[in-house]
Amino acid sequence: MTVQLSLKAVDKFYGPISKGVHAVKNINMDIHKGEIIALLGSSGCGKTSTLRMVAGFEDTSRGTITLAGREIHRLPPVKRNVAMAFEGYSLYPTVTVRENIAFALKAARLPEAEVAAKVTEVAEMLEITDILDRYPTSISGGQQQRASLARALVRDADLHLLDEPMGQLEPQLRTLLRGRIKHYIKERGLTAILVTHDQTEANAMADRIAVMEGGVLQQFASPEEIKEAPANLFTGTFVGEPPMNVFPATVTEAGGMIHLDLQGGLDLKYPVSEFSDPVRKAMVASRQIVLGVRPYAVHRSDQGAPAQVVANQWLGDQTHIAASFAGGAIVLVEHDFADVVLGQDIRVQLKPEDLHVFDAKTGQALSHGAELA
Amino acid sequence: METVNPIERVLRGVAITLVILFFMFPILWIVLMSFQTNETILRMPPSVVFTPTIENYQALITGKLETSAGILEIAFMKNLFNSFFLSTASVAIGLVLGVPAAYAFARLKFKGSEDIAFTLLSFRFAPPLLVLLPLTIYFQQLGLANTYGGLIWVYQLIVLPLILWIVRGYFEDIPADVEYAYRIAGHSWGATFRKIALPLAGPGIAAAALLAFIFAWNNFVFALVLASADKQPVTVGALAFVTASGIQYGQIAAGIVLSIAPTFALALYAQRYLVEGLSLGAVKG
Known part of the structure; x- marks a missing residue:
C-alpha cells in the first residue's frame, strides 16, 4: 500500500512557539491511498487544527506534511489538491446549489457535459437532486450540509477532508448515507479523513480511527483494535457506548490468590491461575492500577460482588442497568428486558478475561x- | 405573533406622526421658503399661505442674483458640480484604498495591524481646525492649495477611516470558511477576494460609501480654507447669499433644497439595496 498522506512530527502553536497555545503535539501519521480515516475526539482536542493544517488554512508550526509524494505544508490551499466539506457548510450564498457543487470542477476547466454528469451523480447519491437549482439560503440545514458534502466529494482530489459531514442529518438519513458515502469513496479509490465525534459513524465508515485528546494522538488503529485493546485509559473510556466502567484498585498477591482492593472496601479475589503469567506479573509490579471493563462484559451472577441498582433503562433491544458498586457506579448491558427494580440488590461478576x-x-x-498490551 | 389592540395602534400612529413632524418640519419649512420672496418669508406672523415663485431657483440656475444693490454673479451651479465631483472622487478613491485595506485588517492578523487600524481611525479625533493651519502652509508649499487633487486628498481624512472601519466589520462577519472553501476549490487569494468577499460585503460597502459620500458632501471647513471660489462646494458657496444688501433667505432655501437633493436621492435609491442586503443576512440565521 502506498502512503498518500504523511504527517511527520507535526506541531501547531497558536501564538509564538514556546509561548503560544500548543494545540497539536507531535503528530505522526501515515495514511494509505484509498483509506478512510476517522479523527475522533472531544471538542478542542486538536482534530480540527490538524485538519486545517492539512488543508492549508493554518500554518504548520513544526514538522512536515506530505501528500501524494509532494511536501505540501508550505503551499497555499489552492496548490494542495485537497477537497474539504466544512462543518458550517460554507456554501457560496450567491449561487445555486448546482453551481456550488460544480465550482471546483469548472475552475479545473472540465468539459461541461462531464461536470453535469458528475454533479448529477453525486446529487443522486446524497438525495439532493430536487434542490440543485435553489439557493443555499432557501434550503434546510440538512440539505445545506449535503450540498457542502457533495461539493467536496464531486472533486477528484488527492485527499478529501470531511469535517463533521453528517452532524445535521436526521438519524435514518445518516445511516443510509453513511453506507452510500463509504461506497462512493471506496469505489473511486479516494483517500478521506473524516472528523467526527459520533463513534458509530467512525466505526461504520473508517478503516482506521485516530483518537485525539489534548493535542496528542492517543491511538491510531482499526475500530476493532481500539475497542478490544485501547492503548490507554483515555481511549478506553472515550470509545465505546455506554463508556467502559473504570475502578481504581490496588493489586496484591497472597496465598495463591490475586486480591484487587477496590474503593469502598471491596476486595475482589481471583485464583492466580485465572490470569496469564505475564499479565499477573505486570499487575503486581504496577500495584496501583485502574480496572476497566466494558458494560456488555459485566454479568449478573450469584458468585459476583454486591451492587445496588440505581437506574434501569430498557432501550427496546437492550437494557442498561446502573448500579452502585465499589464506592462508585457500574453499568451493565443485557440483551433482554431485565426485570430489576430500583434499589434492588444484585451481584455482578467481573471475569479476568474481560x-x-x-x-x-x-x-x-x-x-x-x-x-499484555 | 403578539396582538396589538386598536387603541394602542392609534396611539402608536400618533406618536410616530409627531416624531416625523418634529424632524421633517424644518425641511418642509425650507422647501416652502424656497418658493417665496424675502418679503413673504420675513413677514410677521409667518404664514403658509403665499403665492409661490420660482425666481429663487431661476437666480441659482442662471447664476444671476438680483439684489437691491444690483445684479450679483454667483457660481451656485459650479459649486454644486464641485460638491458632486469632490464627493464622488473622494468616495471612489476611498473605496479603492479602503476596501482592500479593510479586508486585510479583517482577515490577516499581522503584527501591529490593530495599531495601524486605530491610527487611521484616530485621524477623525483631531479637530479639523487644528489640522488646517499646518495643512494650509504645506499645501501652499506643495502647490496643492486650491486644486481638486489637494481637496480630494484632504477629504480622505473624512472618508477613508469611515469606509475602512465599517467595511472591516462586514468582512469580519463573512464566515472565513466560505472563503476557504473557494480557495481550496482551486482559486487564488485574489479571486476569492473578488468573487466571494466583495459580493458578500456588497451591502456593507454600499452603506459605507453612502455615509462617506454624505460626510464628504457636508464638509465645510476644509473646503472653506483650502479652496477658492472656483473649487468651492455648495456648503461654502452658500456664503455668497449673505450679501451687502442683506441675507437672501429665499435663495439660501432654494440652494439648500438643491444641495440636499442629490444625497437625498442617493440615500433613497441605495436604501432599497441596503434593506435587501440586510434581510438576506437575516434569512440565513
Whole structure:
C-alpha cells in the first residue's frame, strides 16, 4: 500500500512557539491511498487544527506534511489538491446549489457535459437532486450540509477532508448515507479523513480511527483494535457506548490468590491461575492500577460482588442497568428486558478475561484480558 | 405573533406622526421658503399661505442674483458640480484604498495591524481646525492649495477611516470558511477576494460609501480654507447669499433644497439595496 498522506512530527502553536497555545503535539501519521480515516475526539482536542493544517488554512508550526509524494505544508490551499466539506457548510450564498457543487470542477476547466454528469451523480447519491437549482439560503440545514458534502466529494482530489459531514442529518438519513458515502469513496479509490465525534459513524465508515485528546494522538488503529485493546485509559473510556466502567484498585498477591482492593472496601479475589503469567506479573509490579471493563462484559451472577441498582433503562433491544458498586457506579448491558427494580440488590461478576488493566500513574494499558498490551 | 389592540395602534400612529413632524418640519419649512420672496418669508406672523415663485431657483440656475444693490454673479451651479465631483472622487478613491485595506485588517492578523487600524481611525479625533493651519502652509508649499487633487486628498481624512472601519466589520462577519472553501476549490487569494468577499460585503460597502459620500458632501471647513471660489462646494458657496444688501433667505432655501437633493436621492435609491442586503443576512440565521 502506498502512503498518500504523511504527517511527520507535526506541531501547531497558536501564538509564538514556546509561548503560544500548543494545540497539536507531535503528530505522526501515515495514511494509505484509498483509506478512510476517522479523527475522533472531544471538542478542542486538536482534530480540527490538524485538519486545517492539512488543508492549508493554518500554518504548520513544526514538522512536515506530505501528500501524494509532494511536501505540501508550505503551499497555499489552492496548490494542495485537497477537497474539504466544512462543518458550517460554507456554501457560496450567491449561487445555486448546482453551481456550488460544480465550482471546483469548472475552475479545473472540465468539459461541461462531464461536470453535469458528475454533479448529477453525486446529487443522486446524497438525495439532493430536487434542490440543485435553489439557493443555499432557501434550503434546510440538512440539505445545506449535503450540498457542502457533495461539493467536496464531486472533486477528484488527492485527499478529501470531511469535517463533521453528517452532524445535521436526521438519524435514518445518516445511516443510509453513511453506507452510500463509504461506497462512493471506496469505489473511486479516494483517500478521506473524516472528523467526527459520533463513534458509530467512525466505526461504520473508517478503516482506521485516530483518537485525539489534548493535542496528542492517543491511538491510531482499526475500530476493532481500539475497542478490544485501547492503548490507554483515555481511549478506553472515550470509545465505546455506554463508556467502559473504570475502578481504581490496588493489586496484591497472597496465598495463591490475586486480591484487587477496590474503593469502598471491596476486595475482589481471583485464583492466580485465572490470569496469564505475564499479565499477573505486570499487575503486581504496577500495584496501583485502574480496572476497566466494558458494560456488555459485566454479568449478573450469584458468585459476583454486591451492587445496588440505581437506574434501569430498557432501550427496546437492550437494557442498561446502573448500579452502585465499589464506592462508585457500574453499568451493565443485557440483551433482554431485565426485570430489576430500583434499589434492588444484585451481584455482578467481573471475569479476568474481560478486564482491561491500566497503570494508575501513566494511564497506559498493561493488559487486555489474557494478553499484555 | 403578539396582538396589538386598536387603541394602542392609534396611539402608536400618533406618536410616530409627531416624531416625523418634529424632524421633517424644518425641511418642509425650507422647501416652502424656497418658493417665496424675502418679503413673504420675513413677514410677521409667518404664514403658509403665499403665492409661490420660482425666481429663487431661476437666480441659482442662471447664476444671476438680483439684489437691491444690483445684479450679483454667483457660481451656485459650479459649486454644486464641485460638491458632486469632490464627493464622488473622494468616495471612489476611498473605496479603492479602503476596501482592500479593510479586508486585510479583517482577515490577516499581522503584527501591529490593530495599531495601524486605530491610527487611521484616530485621524477623525483631531479637530479639523487644528489640522488646517499646518495643512494650509504645506499645501501652499506643495502647490496643492486650491486644486481638486489637494481637496480630494484632504477629504480622505473624512472618508477613508469611515469606509475602512465599517467595511472591516462586514468582512469580519463573512464566515472565513466560505472563503476557504473557494480557495481550496482551486482559486487564488485574489479571486476569492473578488468573487466571494466583495459580493458578500456588497451591502456593507454600499452603506459605507453612502455615509462617506454624505460626510464628504457636508464638509465645510476644509473646503472653506483650502479652496477658492472656483473649487468651492455648495456648503461654502452658500456664503455668497449673505450679501451687502442683506441675507437672501429665499435663495439660501432654494440652494439648500438643491444641495440636499442629490444625497437625498442617493440615500433613497441605495436604501432599497441596503434593506435587501440586510434581510438576506437575516434569512440565513
